[in-house]
Amino acid sequence: MPDHSPRAVPIRETLAGKRILLTGATGFLGQVWLAMLLTRLPEIGRIFVLVRPKGTQTARDRVEEMVNHSPVFAPLHEAHGAGLSAYVSDHIEVLEGDAVRSGLGLDAGIQAHLHQRLDLVVHCAGLIDFNPDLRKAIANNVDATLNVAAFTRACNDAALVHISTCYVAGSRQGLVKEALTPTEAPTGDAFDPRAEYAEIRAEIAAGCEALLSDAARAEIAERVVRGMEKRGIPPEVTAVAENLKIGYEKRWLKERMKELGTAHATRWGFRNIYTYSKFLAEGMLLAEAGDLRLTIIRPSIIESALDFPLPGWNQGLNASAPIVHLGGTWFRFFPSRRALVFDVIPVDLTCNAMTTAAAALLLGEHAPVYQIATSTRNPLTMDRMVDMTMLGHRRWLRRNSESWLDRQVKSRWDPVVVEPDHPLRMENLARGAGFLAGLIERLPADLPQPVRELTERIGAMAKNSGFVFDQIDRILKAFGPFIYDDHYTFEAIAIDRHQPVEPEFAFATESIEWRDYWVNIHMPGLRRWVWPTINGHEIEPQEPEHRFRLQARTPAPRPASSRPGAQPRRQVLGGARQSAQ
Amino acid sequence: MEARPVAFFRVEGTLLARGALRASAFFAVNARGFRERALKLGQVAAIAPFALALGQNDRTTANRAAYMVCRGMSEDRIALLSEEYFEESIRDSLMESGIRLIERSRDQGFAIVLLSEALSFIAERIAAHLGPVEHLLANRLELKSDLATGRLLDPVVGGFETGRWVRSFAAERNIDLPRSRAYAANGPDLMLLAAVGEPCAVNPDFTLRRAAKEADWPVVYYDA
Numbered sequence: 001m002p003d004h005s006p007r008a009v010p011i012r013e014t015l016a017g018k019r020i021l022l023t024g025a026t027g028f029l030g031q032v033w034l035a036m037l038l039t040r041l042p043e044i045g046r047i048f049v050l051v052r053p054k055g056t057q058t059a060r061d062r063v064e065e066m067v068n069h070s071p072v073f074a075p076l077h078e079a080h081g082a083g084l085s086a087y088v089s090d091h092i093e094v095l096e097g098d099a100v101r102s103g104l105g106l107d108a109g110i111q112a113h114l115h116q117r118l119d120l121v122v123h124c125a126g127l128i129d130f131n132p133d134l135r136k137a138i139a140n141n142v143d144a145t146l147n148v149a150a151f152t153r154a155c156n157d158a159a160l161v162h163i164s165t166c167y168v169a170g171s172r173q174g175l176v177k178e179a180l181t182p183t184e185a186p187t188g189d190a191f192d193p194r195a196e197y198a199e200i201r202a203e204i205a206a207g208c209e210a211l212l213s214d215a216a217r218a219e220i221a222e223r224v225v226r227g228m229e230k231r232g233i234p235p236e237v238t239a240v241a242e243n244l245k246i247g248y249e250k251r252w253l254k255e256r257m258k259e260l261g262t263a264h265a266t267r268w269g270f271r272n273i274y275t276y277s278k279f280l281a282e283g284m285l286l287a288e289a290g291d292l293r294l295t296i297i298r299p300s301i302i303e304s305a306l307d308f309p310l311p312g313w314n315q316g317l318n319a320s321a322p323i324v325h326l327g328g329t330w331f332r333f334f335p336s337r338r339a340l341v342f343d344v345i346p347v348d349l350t351c352n353a354m355t356t357a358a359a360a361l362l363l364g365e366h367a368p369v370y371q372i373a374t375s376t377r378n379p380l381t382m383d384r385m386v387d388m389t390m391l392g393h394r395r396w397l398r399r400n401s402e403s404w405l406d407r408q409v410k411s412r413w414d415p416v417v418v419e420p421d422h423p424l425r426m427e428n429l430a431r432g433a434g435f436l437a438g439l440i441e442r443l444p445a446d447l448p449q450p451v452r453e454l455t456e457r458i459g460a461m462a463k464n465s466g467f468v469f470d471q472i473d474r475i476l477k478a479f480g481p482f483i484y485d486d487h488y489t490f491e492a493i494a495i496d497r498h499q500p501v502e503p504e505f506a507f508a509t510e511s512i513e514w515r516d517y518w519v520n521i522h523m524p525g526l527r528r529w530v531w532p533t534i535n536g537h538e539i540e541p542q543e544p545e546h547r548f549r550l551q552a553r554t555p556a557p558r559p560a561s562s563r564p565g566a567q568p569r570r571q572v573l574g575g576a577r578q579s580a581q
Numbered sequence: 582m583e584a585r586p587v588a589f590f591r592v593e594g595t596l597l598a599r600g601a602l603r604a605s606a607f608f609a610v611n612a613r614g615f616r617e618r619a620l621k622l623g624q625v626a627a628i629a630p631f632a633l634a635l636g637q638n639d640r641t642t643a644n645r646a647a648y649m650v651c652r653g654m655s656e657d658r659i660a661l662l663s664e665e666y667f668e669e670s671i672r673d674s675l676m677e678s679g680i681r682l683i684e685r686s687r688d689q690g691f692a693i694v695l696l697s698e699a700l701s702f703i704a705e706r707i708a709a710h711l712g713p714v715e716h717l718l719a720n721r722l723e724l725k726s727d728l729a730t731g732r733l734l735d736p737v738v739g740g741f742e743t744g745r746w747v748r749s750f751a752a753e754r755n756i757d758l759p760r761s762r763a764y765a766a767n768g769p770d771l772m773l774l775a776a777v778g779e780p781c782a783v784n785p786d787f788t789l790r791r792a793a794k795e796a797d798w799p800v801v802y803y804d805a
Contacts, residue, residue: 384655384657387613387657387658391661395664515657515660515661519661
């Protein structure tokens with residue numbers, strides 16, 4: 001019988017001198033993990049950071065900007081001051097590439113160089129939009145995973161940590177075991193990842209070709225005509241018509257891809273394209289892994305940091321931020337199920353678990369999968385989350401708002417948890433507002449002036465409100481799987497097998513005091529780092545005292561397989577100027 | 582180890598003029614949802630006459646009645662509203678003269694013990710505000726699955742039990758009661774004052790005023 005009693009894992013000793021390739025370093029989780037390694041493990045050998053160029057920015061530009069302006073790196077700035085550039089340049093190398101491309105989009109010489117040197121690959125990159133264009137979901141979540149796996153397999157001796165999500169569980173109820181079930185869909189049907197992958201790729205190709213069909217062309221032509229009429233532009237202005245046509249073609253294809261993705265997701269028991277694509281990625285990874293040393297990490301909803309890099313640090317609008325923000329508005333009826341567990345995990349605890357699992361993998365003591373979650377260890381119910389959200393908003397409004405209405409009324413305007421089919425749900429309110437606006441538009445034109453003005457004002461309010469209700473409805477539907485559809489909890493015991501020798505890497509979810517976390521850490525963090533973007537504002541910029549610049553290092557030795565006399569291309573930037581040397 | 586003296590302060594009367602009823606009204610008006618607020622305000626209105634009538638002689642029952650209003654409220658809500666109640670209604674109302682009494686006792690080497698009828702969530706903030714406090718005895722709500730049942734756990738502060746509690750507390754902590762002092766304002770605190778060597782009636786009610794006079798205890802009056 002396998003021995004699952006906890007064993008000490010010496011993280012510092014295990015990771016000292018190791019060379020790691022990290023994808024997704026510019027994302028929420030990847031950034032924090034990178035900063036954590038640089039802060040807590042100066043003994044680490046080298047972190048190769050794979051970054052895409054973006055617009056006019058090179059990968060190097062992006063990394064420099066990130067280290068200079070992201071609050072994640074503030075502790076490093078504080079610790080190293082003017083020495084930060086040297087310290088970071090000694091520890092990282094920036095690779096301009098793309099996991100979506102074969103060979104990670106890297107020059108063959110660089111690939112060969114890395115194949116010989118890497119100890120570990122951590123694949124953190126992915127597309128986390130719930131319902132993106134299917135092409136993007138497959139490319140970023142499946143193809144990229146396969147490319148990373150292939151790259152790792154080609155290494156002499158590297159292991160792979162793949163970041164997935166707990167929500168590959170799909171639509172189901174009850175306890176989700178911490179196990180890999182790549183050939184069983186959430187519906188209970190047998191699932192063949194390779195067959196599904198082939199089918200989805202074929203359907204994507206067919207979908208793209210369908211754009212050229214007579215039906216598609218007719219539909220787009222009609223949209224162009226309507227679009228021109230709406231803008232009051234005569235049909236003979238062909239330049240505008242052509243631009244509109246290009247835009248409508250893109251939109252048409254995107255809509256078809258979303259329909260296709262949703263159909264496949266639904267068929268297999270997933271609530272959205274994201275979770276479907278991550279499940280497919282896991283399945284394909286396991287199908288193609290061969291003898292690759294591999295572990296899969298499935299975090300639940302990654303949220304604000306408890307402590308590292310800063311209490312409350314958060315980034316992006318894809319987790320609880322939009323719905324928690326709603327609690328501070330006049331929105332009242334919150335569709336949810338009171339006893340449903342809302343599984344959130346602070347980002348720094350996620351990184352602790354990643355580091356521990358990575359060390360265990362290198363020691364050969366790892367589990368095949370880790371679910372990094374709180375729902376079975378320290379559950380937070382929806383009812384409690386809604387109540388604390390309201391109380392957190394109340395405290396802020398009473399202390400900070402200049403409006404009497406906000407301080408005395410809105411602060412007490414508690415949302416109530418209702419069933420999703422409540423008569424006053426957003427969908428009905430949006431419909432009602434739209435009906436009212438339409439009714440007002442159809443009023444006779446010969447009304448007395450004061451009446452006309454009043455009805456026009458009411459009509460405008462109804463129209464705006466309808467728009468707002470519709471937006472809120474979309475948000476609630478997107479979050480439906482987390483707040484009312486699926487009532488499950490995630491087993492999370494594999495990580496307990498490993499007891500980090502270094503206490504700063506402990507995965508102590510039981511010690512999270514939810515009230516303190518939610519009201520004193522998480523909500524202030526959202527208010528500072530995330531919600532400004534909802535209102536179209538910028539996040540407060542961080543301006544370091546000493547600007548970080550990637551510096552040249554001593555070139556690495558040329559691998560034996562490189563062609564004699566070949567001049568290396570300048571593709572490895574920053575820490576190592578010369579590639580494949 | 583030598584027994585040491587302690588200064589006991591009954592918060593209500595020496596530091597605060599207000600009692601449990603006002604706090605329970607605050608919780609009622611800030612309960613979750615409009616319906617619950619209306620119900621709980623009705624409860625407070627029904628309880629108020631009894632609580633006020635009982636206040637002189639049976640503060641234990643008065644406190645139990647007042648805090649029944651918290652039944653069904655989450656611990657989170659009670660804790661966060663308590664913070665707000667302290668900030669908005671208590672902090673600036675703490676009587677300076679009472680605070681000076683505490684500081685003087687501390688300077689004279691007495692450890693400070695606070696006894697309060699307020700809920701522990703509120704009393705803890707009072708204690709934190711007043712500087713180092715050796716122990717705080719306050720009223721604790723019974724919680725089941727993070728919801729208040731409306732019942733208080735024993736010992737309930739406010740009645741004669743406080744005097745009995747002081748004796749067992751002193752025995753446990755090696756406290757020299759004859760060298761200790763106590764400040765209180767209400768009739769039911771007679772047992773507390775009688776337990777120590779240096780009792781002092783502060784702003785005493787009718788019952789305590791008469792008892793203090795008969796026992797020749799010092800009496801202090803202040804309102805700020």
